[in-house]
Amino acid sequence: MINLDLYLITTEVPQMGRSHIDVARAGIAGGASVIQFREKGKDNQTIYEIACKIRELTRKAGIPFIVNDRVDIALAGDADGVHVGQKDMPAAAVSSLIGKVKIVGASVSSIEEAVRAEREGASYLGVGPIFPTPSKSDAGEPIGCEMLAQIRKSVSIPLVVIGGINLNNVEDVFKAKADGIAVISAVACAPDMEQAVKELLKKFKELKCSKNRKE
Secondary structure: OOOOOEEEEOOOEHHHOEOHHHHHHHHHHHOOOEEEEOOOOOOHHHHHHHHHHHHHHHHHHOOOEEEEOOHHHHHHOOOOEEEEOOOOOOHHHHHHHHOOOOEEEEEEOOHHHHHHHHHOOOOEEEEOOOOOOOOOOOOOOOOHHHHHHHHHHHOOOOEEEOOOOOOOOHHHHHHOOOOEEEEOHHHHOOOOHHHHHHHHHHHHHHHHHHHHHHO
């Protein structure tokens, strides 16, 4: 089973001089368990080149590399999987293209979407936005932890939560049965990206350990 504890989605932060590769490298150094490359605005050649560089970093680190939306880039760059949104190619179609051994993630924000994605063969679900987020202008209204808990009861595959996740609310999403936390700006815009990953991961793992002891 894929380890979703800390799922880092790369982005560029021009005002801080940070590239996708900078974010990925810092995330890996901090202990991120998955790296997803998400880029919508560059030409295909540039996207492919960045994907290959991140693939090299994740391979050395021994962690999964996921490409957002672009099945072609994922295949050409030998990614471990693809993550799709509600307006992208269905999970079943992605799986048929990249193969059953690859990872397919799907973004959902409702019980109906979650059940459908699981039925179509998604390996895990990205649930959100849980809280307001500055990272994606098209993310939609926050669904909150109550909806997360309802989705958890409706599907059996792992859930990674996204949208405004930070140290102050990690415990809230954990209590709602999240299997992992996905972050963008909480790391990419942090003064020290590596340290931000370490702190978020430490908090999430402490919650998991506490739960295991109680059980």
